Amino acid sequence: MPDHIDHVATLADAEHKYFDDEAPAEAAGLGALVFWLIGLLALVVLPIATRDGRRDLGWFQEPATWPSIVLVVALVGGIWLPRRLWSLRGQPGFAARALTAFEGMGRVMAYCGSFLVFLLSVVWIGFTLSTLIYMQVLYRMSGLRGGRWPWIALAVSLVVLLAFRGGLGIWFPLPRVMDYLPDWVGNRFGEYL
Amino acid sequence: MDAFLLGLQEVAQWQVLVALCIGAVVGILIGAVPGMEPAGAMAIALPFSLTMDPLAGIILLLGCYGGAWYGGAIPAILIRVPGTPVNVLTTYDGHPLAQKGQPMRALSLAYSSSFVGGVVSIVALIFLAPFMAQIAARFGPPEYAMVMVLATVSVVLAHHENIPSAILTFGLGAFLGTVGFESPHNTLRYTFDQTWLVGGVPMVPMVIGLFAMSQAFVLMETKTRREGPADLGSTGRFAGLWEVFTYRATVIRSSTLGVVMGMLPGVGEFGAQFLSYSLARRFSKKPEEFGNGSPEGVVASEVSINACTSTVLVPLLSLGIPTDPLMAMLLAVFMIHNIIPGPLLFAEHADFISGLYISLFVLNVFVLGLLLVFTKHIVKLSSITPQVVGATIMVLGFIGTYTQNYRITDALFTLVFAIAGRFMLKNGIPAFPMVVGLVLGPMLEQRLKQSMSISGGDPTIFLTRPLAAIFLCFALIAVGGFVWSHLRSKAH
Numbered sequence: 001m002p003d004h005i006d007h008v009a010t011l012a013d014a015e016h017k018y019f020d021d022e023a024p025a026e027a028a029g030l031g032a033l034v035f036w037l038i039g040l041l042a043l044v045v046l047p048i049a050t051r052d053g054r055r056d057l058g059w060f061q062e063p064a065t066w067p068s069i070v071l072v073v074a075l076v077g078g079i080w081l082p083r084r085l086w087s088l089r090g091q092p093g094f095a096a097r098a099l100t101a102f103e104g105m106g107r108v109m110a111y112c113g114s115f116l117v118f119l120l121s122v123v124w125i126g127f128t129l130s131t132l133i134y135m136q137v138l139y140r141m142s143g144l145r146g147g148r149w150p151w152i153a154l155a156v157s158l159v160v161l162l163a164f165r166g167g168l169g170i171w172f173p174l175p176r177v178m179d180y181l182p183d184w185v186g187n188r189f190g191e192y193l
Numbered sequence: 194m195d196a197f198l199l200g201l202q203e204v205a206q207w208q209v210l211v212a213l214c215i216g217a218v219v220g221i222l223i224g225a226v227p228g229m230e231p232a233g234a235m236a237i238a239l240p241f242s243l244t245m246d247p248l249a250g251i252i253l254l255l256g257c258y259g260g261a262w263y264g265g266a267i268p269a270i271l272i273r274v275p276g277t278p279v280n281v282l283t284t285y286d287g288h289p290l291a292q293k294g295q296p297m298r299a300l301s302l303a304y305s306s307s308f309v310g311g312v313v314s315i316v317a318l319i320f321l322a323p324f325m326a327q328i329a330a331r332f333g334p335p336e337y338a339m340v341m342v343l344a345t346v347s348v349v350l351a352h353h354e355n356i357p358s359a360i361l362t363f364g365l366g367a368f369l370g371t372v373g374f375e376s377p378h379n380t381l382r383y384t385f386d387q388t389w390l391v392g393g394v395p396m397v398p399m400v401i402g403l404f405a406m407s408q409a410f411v412l413m414e415t416k417t418r419r420e421g422p423a424d425l426g427s428t429g430r431f432a433g434l435w436e437v438f439t440y441r442a443t444v445i446r447s448s449t450l451g452v453v454m455g456m457l458p459g460v461g462e463f464g465a466q467f468l469s470y471s472l473a474r475r476f477s478k479k480p481e482e483f484g485n486g487s488p489e490g491v492v493a494s495e496v497s498i499n500a501c502t503s504t505v506l507v508p509l510l511s512l513g514i515p516t517d518p519l520m521a522m523l524l525a526v527f528m529i530h531n532i533i534p535g536p537l538l539f540a541e542h543a544d545f546i547s548g549l550y551i552s553l554f555v556l557n558v559f560v561l562g563l564l565l566v567f568t569k570h571i572v573k574l575s576s577i578t579p580q581v582v583g584a585t586i587m588v589l590g591f592i593g594t595y596t597q598n599y600r601i602t603d604a605l606f607t608l609v610f611a612i613a614g615r616f617m618l619k620n621g622i623p624a625f626p627m628v629v630g631l632v633l634g635p636m637l638e639q640r641l642k643q644s645m646s647i648s649g650g651d652p653t654i655f656l657t658r659p660l661a662a663i664f665l666c667f668a669l670i671a672v673g674g675f676v677w678s679h680l681r682s683k684a685h
Contacts, residue, residue: 023621031620032358039365042383049385053378060645063380066638067371070630074364080357101620108410108615112608115587119604122595131588138584142413156581160588168241170596 026098029085034101036078043071114141126175126193128165132157165192200547203248204555212242212249213552216256217560223257224264224276225574226582229412231261231277232518232625233405233586239522240397240593247530248545251523252552258519259311259502259553262462263560266303266495267568268575271296276575279462279498282470286483286490293486295432297568302433304564306444306492309437310499311557313448314455318503318510319550321456323539325511330536334643335654337512339664341637344508344516346668347458348629350675358622366630369394371638389602396525396631398594398603400518402610403617403624406590410615412583431565433488440492443473447493451500456508458516462501469497503553510534510546514636518628 023031042049050064059065088094114137121130135157139149164170175193178186203209216238223234234257242250265276270287283303290299332340345363352359372383373393384390437444447469454465473493474483483490506523508514513534515521527534532542539546564571594607617624648654655661 023619027619028358028621031616031622032361034616035361035365035622039361039368042365042368045383049383051378051380053380055378057377058645058650060650061377061642063375063378063382066634066641067368067382070364070367070371070634074361074368077360077364078357081361101616104414104619105612105616107414108612111410111413111587112612115591115604115608118591119595119601122591123601135584135588138413138587139580142580142584143416144578144580152581153584156585157588160585160592164592170592172596173599 024097024100026085026088026091026094027101027103029081029088030098030101032078032081033085036075036082039071039074039078043068043075046071110141111138114138122172122175124176126177126190127172128161128193131161135160196543196547197551199544200549200551203544203548204551206246206249208246208249209252209548209552212245212253213256213556213559216253217260217556217563218256220257220260221264221560221563221571222574224261224280225267225571226577227268227272227274227276227575227579229408229582229586230404231258232400233408234261235519235522236397236400236403236405237586237589237593239400239525240597242526243397243529243597247526247532248548248552250526250530251549252556254519254523254526255502255553256556259499259556260560262498262502263304263307263564264571266307267300267572270299270303270491271572272575274575279466280494282466282494283491285470286485286487286494289484289486290488290491298432298436299488299491300433300568301431301565302436302488302491303495304561305434305437306495307499308557308561309444310448310451310496311502312554313496314452314500314503315550315553315557317452317500318506318553321452321504322507322510322546325507326536326539329512332512332536332660333658334640334647335658335661336664337514338637338640338644339655339661339668340512341514341633341640343664343668343671344458344514345629345633345637346671348516348626350671351458351464352623352626353675355621355623356675359626362617362623363626363630366627367634367637368630369399369627370631370634377642389600394631395603395606396521396628397597398606399610399631400522400628401590401594402607402612403614403628404518405586405593406607406611407614407618407624409583409586409590410611411618412579412586415579415583434565436488437492437496440489442476443489443493444496446472446476447496448500451497452504454497455501455504458508458514462498465497465501466494469493510538511536513538515629515632518625518632521628521632524632 046064046068050067052064053062085098114134118130118134121133132154135153136150139145139153144153172193174186174190178190219234219238220231223229223231235254238253238257242253244250245253261277262279265280266283266287268274268276269280269283270291273284273288275281275284287299287303290296349356349359349363370393373381373391375382381391447465450469450472451462451465454468455462457464470490470493473489474480477483477487477489479487479489505516505520508516509520509523511534513524515524524534532538532545590607590611591604595601595604597603614624616622644654645652655665
C-alpha cells in the first residue's frame, strides 16, 4: 500500500488490495504542467501587475521582489515535471494517457455549474428554497434517483436548514425577488427564505 | 495553580463545552465516514469558529481534528477502509483482528491506544510549548525567517514522493499570498484594478474549496456501495481497553515518536505512524503476527497517530508559525480575536493557554466515552451512501464560504479552488503545500524584509546570527540528506 499523504480514502478502496489513485506519469506530468504554466504566466505579467516602490528602500523592499522570488523557486523547483512529460512523449499511447489528467473534470464542471446556479438562486429566491431545490438536483446528478432518494434529500435539506437557520441563526439577505412583490410578503416571509 | 483554576473557569463556559461536544461528535463522524478528511471538516467549521469566543472556536476545530483520528479507526478495522488517510496502518492488523471474530476487541484497543497517545501528547505540549516559547523570546526577524525556511523545507520534504509538485504548489500558494495590498510601499500587486482582490486571496474559501468541495466531488462520483459492517459480536465493548498496557515498550516508543514527529512541520501523524509501526514490528516478540491481526500493530499505529495531535500545536503556540493547513486554520481563529501566538502568548493569556490544555484533555476523555458507549451506532455510518455526504458538503461549503462576508466573489473563489483541488487530487499534486504557502509566504516575506532592513541589505545576517545560522543549517542538512538518500537509492 503506497504511503499516500494526500490519499482520500473512499469506500471503493475496500475493493482493492492497494489504493488505486496513482495517476499515470503522463497525466501527473500534464496536470503539473497546467500549474507550472499558471506560474509562468504570473511571472510574465509581473511587470504590469506590480508597481515600483515610491521610495528607495532597497531592492529587497521592492513590491516585485518577493513575488518574483517565489515564482522563480516554484518554476525552477517544478521544472522537472514538464521535462518528465517531454521525455515520455514518444511512448505509445502517450496522448491518451496524458489526457486522463482531465478525466472526470466534465462532471466536476457540471457540479460547478449547478453550484453557480445555486449561488444565483440564493440571491434571487433565498437560501431556504434554493437549498431544497439544489439538494434534489445534486442527488439526481450523482445518480440517486427515484424511490426514497427525493425524500432523503428533502430530509437532509430540512436538517441543514434547521441546524443553520434555526439553530445557529445564520442570516441571509432578503431575496431580490421581494423587490417585485408587495412589501408585506417580504416582511412576513423574508426571514424564512 | 491560579492559571489552572482560571483555565477551568474558561473551559466551564457553556460555549466552550458545546463547541467541544460538537467538535468531538463531528470529528468522530468525519473519521467514521470514509471519504471525508479532518481538513475538509475543519474547513467547513472554520467560518463558524471565527464567530465564537477564541477558546470555543479553537476547541471546535481541534475537536474535528482530534475526533477524526479516533473515528478513523472504525472503518479501518471493520471494512478495511481507513476513515482518514493516517489510519492506513490500522487496516493492516485491525481488520484481520475483526475478521477473526474480535471486532470489539480491536476497536476498544484502538480507542484506548488513541487515548493514551492523546494524553501523552497533551502532557508533552504542556512542557514543550512554554520551553519553546522561552527560546523563541530570543528570536528576532532573522531567526523567525530561518525557522520559516526550515518549516517550508520540512513541508516540501514531507511529500518525498512528489517533491517538484510540492515546491510548485508551495510557490504558487506563496505567490497567491502576495496578491493585494503590500507594505512598506503601500502599492497593490496582481489586483488589476479589481477592488475584490485588494484584500488578497482569502484563506477560508481556499481551504473550503481545496479540502471540502474537492472531496465532495470525489464522493459524488463514488458509485460503490457496501453493506454495513459485520456483526460486532457479543464480546464486551471494554474487551481490549486495558490490553494497551500489556505493550508498554510499544506505547512508549510510539508515543515518543508521535510527540517528536508531531512537532516537525509537514511530517506529523503520517510519518510517525509508518516509523512507529515498522519499529514495533522489528522489536516485537511476535513479528510474524504483524499484518495478520497483531494487537501490537494496532497499538503502534493508533498511539503514534494520536501522540501527534497536541504537539502539532507547539510550533504554532510558541513561534506563531503554522506548519500545516490545519494549523493555518487555527492561526486564523487566533488572529481574528487579536491573540498573537508566540512567546508573549504564555504570559499575556495564561488563562487561555491553561483552558486550552484542560479542554484538550476533556476532549480526549469525552471522545473515548462517546466511542465506548455509541460504537454500535457509529459503525453504521461507515456504510453511508457517499453521494449523500458529498451533496451535504456542497451545501455546507456554500454556507461556510458565503455567510462569512456575504460576498459572491468568496463563493467564486471557493469554486475555483474546488476545481483546482479536484484536479490536484486526480493527478497526485499535493494541495497542502499551497495552503501553507498562502499563510507562511506573507509572514516569511515580512520577516525577510525586516531582517534585510536591520542589516542594511546584507544577506549575511542569516549567517552571522547564531540561531538563524543553526536553523539555516538544519534546513540545508535536511535538503542535503534528502538529495543524498535519493541519489543513493537511485544508484542501488
